[in-house]
Amino acid sequence: MTDRLPRSLALVLLALALVLALFPVWGGWAFPAKHAFLMQKLTGVMILAVLAMSLDLLVGVCGLVSLGHAAFFGLGGYWLAMLSPQYEAANLWVVLPLALLGTAAAAAVVGFLSIRTSGIYFIMVTLAFGQMGFYFFNDSKLAGGSDGTYIYVKPAVELFGRTVVDLDSKVAFFYVAFGVLVGSYLLLRVLLASPFGRVVRAIGVNEHRVRGLGYNPAAYKLVTFTIGGTVAGLAGFLAATQYGFVNPAMLSWHQSGQVLVMVILGGMGTLFGPILGAFLLELARMGFESLTEHWLALLGAMIIAIVLVLPRGVAGLALDLAGARRADGGEDPE
């Protein structure tokens, strides 16, 4: 990935972000009948975009193809469900850090065990841990088993006894999701521009050379895996807050696979690509669904067409159009 986006592309992305940010204003005018539904839908897509971006950090940047990433997404949600009192609001300043810490700890353990393997074996080990997480919540009595469990009252966000943000408000929550999306994007960009991030990116391009330069790739991979898992946990926390509900499907390999599709479709290793991928996949699904009952075939055909026509995803096309030179000259030798 390039350190700086080409100016024209940055402007287009900024414009898209503005259009999205103002949706609560213009959406009601453009889609009067479906505004509430679209608000909710877009909020959900922004949360998925955060999840996709966190997976891109592993897959696209560091070369760690995980097929169990949804486990941390689900875990973030389950921590909220398990920490919330049944009929009262939980204190966000308590449950959010606890949920993130809990997810980070799980990601560190899974990462520590998984990074011993590489290639397709890494894909399968992460799948195995993801499935173990799925069956753990699905088959045990903890938190409702396969039925999942409800979070009846959304967490309270208070400062000095006053409510700062009312998470029950659809508009407020839309902006919370938007803020988290933009915030995590900027944070990850800063991280990747740092000396730490440069090593992580180098591992994604050629791990042997990084080792040859005297770095220990395993330590960098473990930290990256933990950060990715924690951001996924944050997305899961938001998703559980939005729907007031968690179930094991959040951790399933279907969810992991779908997020991976968003990352590849959008363009790996670019961070903004997976965001576009999340919007493309979810909006295309919605569009095809309203068009025909055979939408699944259309979605499949669209994915196949994009693979054949756009080898580096939507972001690759965008970067080509903006005239960016490819930052990495070489291929990963295998």
Next chain:
Amino acid sequence: MDVWFFLIQVLNGVQYGLLLFLVASGLTLIFGIMGIINLAHGSFYMLGAYLAYWLAAKTGSLPAAVLLSLPIAAAVGYAIEAVLVRTLYRRDHLDQVLLTYGLILIFNEAQKVLWGNDVHGVAVPQALAWSIQLTDRLAYPAYRLALSGVCAALAVAMWFVIARTRFGMWVRAGASNREMVSALGIDVKLLFGVVFAVGAAIAGLAGALSAPVNSVYPGMGESVLIICFVVVVIGGVGSVKGAFLGALLIGLADTFGKVFVPEFASFSVYAVMAAVLLWKPRGLFA
């Protein structure tokens, strides 16, 4: 627990394992030789099962339906390789994952359009619709035994083809060094097409044969796909012997897990895989 009950569980585990081997062997060969991660492999299993259900209803005979479904699955497999997969050999594995994921969606939609969303049962053929009485209360269905026999025979045949024939030699050579094989003047394009088609046909056959035991339902391809990936990785990618032992291991672990610790049976399959990979990071026989 008495010895007959234990024997029945062993037979069930072995039968499930052999069935998994049929699907997993194609998966491991396609990855080992062609370097393609084929997520749509489970869809061939589903295709075989639905073809068996549909053709059995049309012809009135399950064996005829199974035999007819073989060339259809092979043809579909060959066509997909020739039209889509062939363009991706030089591309990243993740592009293949994405493309074959798209194929799964199309297969599932086709299944919905052609055969609907119901669960279908398929009758056991008359000649095998009896049971072997083991004790007063325990019996073992003849069809399951025959199914294990057919799968075992296929496994032996596959071993023979791979270990003892010229075609098998190409396949083994292709798995260990693709460039060298094409440098020696073997038509790699054709070899890949045939391996893909045969893999598809065997997966379809597994689906067709298991239809009377497991019934036919939407989404059956994906569940078998994930388990078969577990099998392939435990055995070591590209190793048919590894796939065989991995399949038996998973078949028995799943069956006995369901008997003794039903809450943790599915969990245990993945725990076995994680343990194997942490012990041997490239599988048992890579």
